[in-house]
Amino acid sequence: MFDMHCHVDLIDPMNRFCATAAMLNISILAMTTTPKAYYAETRMLANYSSVNVALGLHPQLVSERKQELAIFDRYAASSRFIGEVGLDFSKRFYSSKEDQIIVFEHIIQSCARAKTISIHSAFADKQVLDILDKYKTTEHNNCILHWYSGSLAQLERAIEMGCYFSINEQMLKSINGTKIIERIPIERIVLESDAPFVAGINKAELLQGSLTRTQDGLSKMKDGAVKNILDYTSRILLGI
Ligand SMILES: [Zn+2]
Numbered sequence: 302m303f304d305m306h307c308h309v310d311l312i313d314p315m316n317r318f319c320a321t322a323a324m325l326n327i328s329i330l331a332m333t334t335t336p337k338a339y340y341a342e343t344r345m346l347a348n349y350s351s352v353n354v355a356l357g358l359h360p361q362l363v364s365e366r367k368q369e370l371a372i373f374d375r376y377a378a379s380s381r382f383i384g385e386v387g388l389d390f391s392k393r394f395y396s397s398k399e400d401q402i403i404v405f406e407h408i409i410q411s412c413a414r415a416k417t418i419s420i421h422s423a424f425a426d427k428q429v430l431d432i433l434d435k436y437k438t439t440e441h442n443n444c445i446l447h448w449y450s451g452s453l454a455q456l457e458r459a460i461e462m463g464c465y466f467s468i469n470e471q472m473l474k475s476i477n478g479t480k481i482i483e484r485i486p487i488e489r490i491v492l493e494s495d496a497p498f499v500a501g502i503n504k505a506e507l508l509q510g511s512l513t514r515t516q517d518g519l520s521k522m523k524d525g526a527v528k529n530i531l532d533y534t535s536r537i538l539l540g541i
Contacts, residue, residue: 302512302528303535305330305467306384306419306447306493309352310342312503321505323351327512330539332385332419334359336372339380353539355382360389360421363404364397370404377411381540384419385447391424406432414441417538419467426451430458439463443538448472448495449481456481460489465538467493470500470511473518487523491535492516 304322309331312318322329328351333339339356346352356376358369377383386408388401409432412418418438422429426449433439445465449456450472459466466485469492472478482490492512496502502511519527 302326302509302516303328303330303492303532303539304494304496304508304512305445305491305535305538306332306469307496307508308332308334308498309346309496310338312497315342315345318503318505318508319346319349319352322508323349325505325509327351327505327509328535328539329353330355330382330384330417330419333357334362334385335366336369336376339376340372353382355384355417355419356380357383357385357419358404358408359385360387360397360401360405361394363401364394367400367404370407373408374411377408381415382417382419383408383412384445385421386418387421387423387447388425388429389421389423390428402428402432405429409433409436409438412436412438412442417443417445417540419445419447421447422449422451424451426455426459430455430462433462433464445491445538447493450477453480453484456484460485465489465491465534467491468515468519469493469495470515470518471495473515473522479522482519482522487519487527487530488534490519490527490531491538492531
């Protein structure tokens with residue numbers, strides 16, 4: 302099974318979580334929220350072949366960490382995976398809107414090709430897609446919209462642009478989330494936990510339970526077993 306958006310560095314102890322996940326046959330695309338964390342995490346998890354670490358600068362941290370963009374640039378060329386990046390125009394982070402746009406646009410410009418990018422788009426669905434469109438990012442990279450919660454019109458646009466979507470258990474439980482999932486072709490969907498933010502997932506066993514329930518929910522919704530399709534798409538996005 303694949304968890305395509307997980308914050309292992311916010312789970313203590315990270316190494317045990319990753320080791321148990323590997324034993325449970327779960328491969329993880331690990332998000333980072335700052336470039337400094339990326340550097341530390343790639344070193345700490347170098348021996349875990351089931352974990353790929355993505356280089357990120359979370360939009361909610363842009364106001365305090367935007368100076369780390371220089372560190373981002375140092376690793377951008379060598380990192381195949383980018384995330385978590387994006388825009389968050391919810392009330393709490395709206396004041397950093399301008400800086401978020403500058404940072405995200407800079408990051409997207411550096412993703413010229415062959416990257417897999419996990420993107421946050423809370424209350425900024427249109428603006429995120431405008432930037433991806435402007436730099437034709439989806440033509441040369443795999444863009445995954447993580448926990449998409451935007452409008453159905455922008456969802457259609459994202460599907461047309463070739464975006465992928467990582468889906469978590471919480472989305473399946475909400476009316477808006479199910480409306481969104483119903484419209485996405487199954488071959489554009491992968492699983493995510495967004496642990497530890499969703500339902501307090503802090504153990505690999507809990508992660509396995511959540512991913513399994515999400516997979517089962519998707520099978521029900523899409524009228525057929527989806528495991529093979531989800532695994533296949535995840536492998537493409539991870540390049541394995
Ligand atoms: Zn996240």
